[in-house]
Amino acid sequence: MTIVDRTVRPSYTKSLFAGRIASELVFPYPGMTAAEKARVETVSASAREVLAGYDPLKAEREGWIGDDLVRELGERGLMGLFVSEEYGGLGLGQSAYCRVYEEFGRVDGTLATVMGVHQSIGTKPLHLYGTDDQKARWLPDLASGRKLAAFVLTEPNVGSDAYALETRAERQADGSWVLNGEKRWIGNGDKDVLTVFAQSDLGHVALIVEKGTEGLSTGPRFETHGLKANHLQRVRFTDVRVPAENLLGEPGDGFRIAVNTLNNGRMSMGTAIAGGMKRFLELSLEHTEARHQFGRPLADFEMVGDKLAWMTRQIYGIESMSYLTTGLVDRGDTDFALESAMTKVAASDTGWYALNRAVQLHGGEAYMADHPLSKALRDFRIFPIFEGANDVLRAFVALNGLKTLSEELPDVASLSIGDPGRALGVLAPYVAGRVQRRLRPERPVGVHPALAKQAAELGEQVSRLRERTEGALRKHGKKVQEKQLVQKRLADAASGIYAQTAVLSRASTALQEARADSEAERHLAVGFCQQSAREVGRRLRALEVNDDRQTADLATATRASGGYSFSL
Known part of the structure; x- marks a missing residue:
């Protein structure tokens, strides 16, 4: 009988809600050895070779990716990327698996989904929790593609x-x-x-x-x-x-097995979407360079350039988040549930926005049913919904963060306002700590000096996240569990902070290694962090200045009237 691990492990994101930056979990950025990189490239090249003959529109018309394709992928070990070699798989770690998985996302969202259903969530429970006998019984056929799995x-x-x-x-x-x-x-x-x-x-x-x-x-x-x-x-x-x-x-482990499987599966969705976004950008560049209007390539125009730059910046952010998270999995000693959820939310939301920008750049051409962006529009809309609806995952992140901080706060609920002395005695150490955090917010350790300003700003954001999280707890008490707009803002702020962390960690490694393009990467990282920090600031400010009461009243009135009730 396989035992489901219930060990409590450190979580980077939970620490953020408590005002701490657990730099040791995220710096330096996780990488691969030369041998690991070479193996990933070999496997990826094998996938590209097979997929060169794959026709997404034909698969859409016929309603299946094709048994021949499944068979060929299986023969190359691509249906069992993470399954151990003992059972006929390739034995890749999470980061390596997701890098190869990008190839499927680049080619076709449907293909990536079919592969994810079989591997990321279908085969994964057996891989993680199966006994030796169970693995020997089912994994060889699953890794070879002779059989397919479902969750x-x-x-x-x-x-x-x-x-x-x-x-x-x-x-x-x-x-x-x-x-x-x-x-x-x-x-x-x-x-x-x-x-x-x-x-x-x-x-x-x-x-x-x-x-x-x-x-x-x-x-x-x-x-x-x-x-x-x-x-x-x-x-x-x-x-x-x-x-x-x-x-x-x-018996009794089923829910934990389901949740842990989904936590693993969400990461491959993030990297598949990153692969898709790279393809959207390639198509957009090809079109806007080739298409001329007013005597100039479309790419010359500022509003076009703005969309291209936005996509490049966002791909860098999603890629950085995704592979920092897979690195946490490969470490084996951290709780990555919140990071997995945030990566899935960020990737599926941003991927959809990137697709819309790519379609806008193509104009009417992308609206034709046989255009690859038109097919992507049909396929991508489900990503913010399945493997955990994004709003539910936001609540999951925020409630875990609120719980983390609530366990560290002094119990003031029973204190009498008429007994200020008693209150002061309980709160004094806590208040002193809050003042200290305001005067000297933590900074991430391990950031390259060329990114010191962004590191300092990250520390300020973490401090404000902790303050706003505490404010929500003290204002709403247990009712904060019902305050979903509060949860959404907290989760989005934490996600933005995590994305900046990933970008700073990745860019710092590039700078420390003095890579040829490290200066360009630094500029990209600075731009991403500036944009993300502004968005985090808006989310945190909205926790104090908002129109939530009016929104709730209007929602109630709309439900009562059965719809839009205003006439001209």
């Missing part, structure tokens, strides 16, 4: 609130399980190896169910707006008997 969590009445599963697993006297319930929107739901999450009298469980098991049925397939080559299925369980040896972890 079976979402239900008709259960989406973001995954804890409230309605699918039931009843344990039998012989240790087996009988499974009943319905799932929906399951990628690869009609394929071979399904990791199914269900509620039981012993807590949540994760069970492996194989295609063809009696009582398992799938379909009809969902027709979707985009990602049309991804098999999205209904899956039903009617008295499905699952052998005892198909249980992952122990």
Whole structure:
């Protein structure tokens, strides 16, 4: 029986909410040895060779990426990138896996999704929590592409609130399980190896169910707006008997297995989107250099240049966040849940904005159905929704940060205003610490001197984040759990600070190594940090100056009237 690790590990982002910068977790920027880089390039080149013949529009028309493609990818080990070599995979770490995964995102969002469903979340539970016997039984076929995997969590009445599963697993006297319930929107739901999450009298469980098991049925397939080559299925369980040896972890571990799997999977989405953004930029440069209007290339115009520069800066930021986060995973001694969530939110939101800018630069040409940007529009809109809706992930980040700080604050809720002496005695050490933080905010350790100004500004932002987080706790108390606009601002501010941290760490390494383009990278990093710092400032100011009450009143009135009720 594999034990699900419950070790409490340090978290960089949680420390930010408490006003601390855990520099040792993020400096220096995680890198690879020459041998690791060479291997990643070899695997990436292999992927590019296979994908050179892939036609995204044909896959969209036919509703599948093609069994021949799956077979060829499997023969090259590309269907089991992180699966250990013992079971036929390539045994890549998280950073290496995500670098190769970028190649799929660059070519086609649907292809990246199918690969992610199979590897990032489908195969991952077995890889992380399977026993040796379970791994030997299923991983070789999954790594070779002979079989495909699915992650079976979402239900008709259960989406973001995954804890409230309605699918039931009843344990039998012989240790087996009988499974009943319905799932929906399951990628690869009609394929071979399904990791199914269900509620039981012993807590949540994760069970492996194989295609063809009696009582398992799938379909009809969902027709979707985009990602049309991804098999999205209904899956039903009617008295499905699952052998005892198909249980992952122990009874009660199911929810933790699901969450930890998604935490891992979100990182590959971030790097796939980064790959897609690079392709959007390439297409935009090609078009704006070749297309002339008013006697000049479109690229000569300032508003065009502004969009190109914005995309370059944002790609650098998303890439830096993504690979700092994968580096945390590869370290193996940190809690990366919040960083994974923030990276997914930032990548999916920014990727969508980048796509819209690329479409704008192409004009009507990109609106034609067979243009690659038109297909990307169909595919990309789902990314802020699946593998954790972005608003839910923002709440997850903020509530974890609020909890972290609340555990460090003195208990003042029971203090009487009429007893100022007692209050002073409890609060004096805390107030002194707050004053000290205001006078001398922490700065990240390890930043190159050429980025000292940005490091100082980062420290100021961390100090303000802590103050605003405390202010929210003291103003709203336990009701802060319901204040989602507060949570959104705190989460976005923390995400911006983390993005700047990643950029400063990466650029500092480039400068310290005196790379040929390190000065250009420094300028890029400074520009990103300046833009991000302004946005963080706006988020933090909005915690004190906002129109939340009017917004809430208007929402209530709109619901009461059933819509827009004003006439001319």
